[in-house]
Amino acid sequence: MRTISRGGGRNAQMNFKKKISQHKETIAKKWFELIINSYPAETARFLKTRNDPFANPVGMSTRQSLEVLIDCLTDQIDQTGQDKARSALDTILRIRAIQDFTPAQAIRFVFDVKQVIRQTLSVEHSDSQTVKEMAALDRQVDELGLLGFDIYMKCREKIYDLKANEIKSRIYKAFSRAGIIKESLDDV
């Protein structure tokens, strides 16, 4: 077994991440295709082809957020990077949390990027160092996935919160301010 010096490791890591950055466009495109294909065919066509962010908010914001997430995988892992990742995941998952997806279907796109990168960079056919770097990246993607679960759950909780409290916060509040709250709210 060969040992790799620490410095060499960092270098290799940089090279690997640089490679990802160089292929960012292809990776983003393939990743986007995968997520978009989780929708029915007619919808996927629309999401893919309409380039106006206001006419096609789901497609365009998803595409943009995936690009940000790729940057996050290759950039330094610091607070700013984490905030960026959180916000990009939030954009996508806030949408998927209300659409016709199970939790697994909503979040699985995060993990898909592993295969996209493997395929795009032909990782399986690369040297062992690259394979190792890929394994490290896998763990990073897993972290993103876990963060995704948290965000997804927060969105679902928000939906239930809105379901339960909307009437209370709009009508009940107005009535109670006026002190005429005794009327049956069940009939509202």
Next chain:
Amino acid sequence: MSDETPKPDELFGKIDYRTPAKGWMDTPVNIRKGMYCYASNPKSVKNLGLPNARAWNPLEDDWKLPENWQQILHEGFKERLDKFRSIKIFMDICVRCGACADKCHFFIGTGDPKNMPVLRAELLRSIYRNDFTPTGKIFGRLAGARPMTLEVLKEWWYYLFQCSECRRCSVYCPYGIDTAEITIFGRELLNLIGLNIDWIATPVSNCYNTGNHLGIQPHAFKDMLNFFVEDIEEITGIHVEPQYNKKGADILFITPSGDVFADPGTYTCMGYMLLFHYLKEKYGLDVTWSTYASEGGNFGFFTSHETMKRLNAKMYNEARRLGVKWILGGECGHMWRVISQYMDTMNGPADFLETPVNPITGTRFENAASTKMVHIAEFTADLIRHGKLELDPGRNDNKIISFHDSCNPSRGMGMFDEPRYVIKNVANNFYDMPANTIREQTFCCGSGSGLNAGEDMELRMAGGLPRANAVKHVHETYGVNMLACVCAIDRAALPTSMEYWVPDVDVTGVHELVANALILPGEQDRTTDLRGEPLPGMEDADEG
């Protein structure tokens, strides 16, 4: 190490992301929680004298339909094809060009192809072809026809209550096909066999009995307004005295009950009261409220033409009873569609009233010559235009405002500029959203046409996404923190949508902004706005 990891191609080959590509007719309806509203309460249906009052649950197989439901629908369809020429034309002329397909906020937000307007209409059109056209009868599915089955019926119900009748799709249709009209027609058919939702049926029943959707009785209505009187006095030092049921008043004022009973509409309501007080003091304007016609909204519109007519009639009956000259209407959405598109042929012309003239400016509202009803944004814009209001727009300086065109006042009556004109005169910071999301191209709040219940929250958030997305843009670009609108359903629905999509943006009615800026004769030094929040520069006033 990678022995267990499948080869990428292998993996890609195996994943089936897509719902199987089947034709829409073969994709069975899947009634999903969060996407539909509860079935109507039989008590409400019975009270209105509508057919097939019984408890039923959309998730159960048996919808407890009348035995001959297919026959009832067929005959109902036939009768309405003769009665409404528009429907007959809309059934025939669609060329399936697809121009409308991606224009619906529910399609954009849910990603469900059956929410494409063209497919929504096709749900009904396929039955039309089967039952009423020779080609459909002979060629069946080849000609896009199919017989009415329970599956189809469930699809109708599910998707006709995923359309907010906003008409956005019709703007893009080269033939002017109005899918909202098709939904209205489809819901009317569903009501023939008792398939309404409770968020519509119970308000309609309440309104039928007590004059407003919430079923609030006259004394409670008055109590609520009196409470606003106290609040106003605390904030401005001015004691306003609204008039109730005053016979012989010049103008009857009718607003949606949401303004009286739900936040943040309540602040808009206080806004009207302050404006009327100002105009009474300065110019002697004589406006009365009615505790009987205490609802501008009309959920009958979301039930059937007949129930819409019944509820609309009470406003005009009350105007006749009180002997007013004309009616001023508050900030409501669908009420204006009912007035400007249906009232005249339904309960009008209201010949016993006068063509509305603003007694302060002399402006004659020719656009309301037949309906005799003026939108308060038109009225206030006219006052400002003639310099009749003393305003301090600086009091709204902490609000960076955008305006949501409600579907009905914009696409249903063509009112685009008056609310903007008013806002720009009472506030200094205004930014419009992108052009393809405002005015006639405006996106629905996502909760219109009686869909603003709690149980269908996923549907509402999906439908509200395109609007919220444009709000997010102006929030991020210009720092917009306040979304103004002239519709009570918006005021109920948008705060929730904002809370989910753009939490830093709040919602206001236009007349709340007007009243904040209005300089009242004899007012005390105002330190807070109508919500009791500090005016700009007054943040420390309390501590003094």
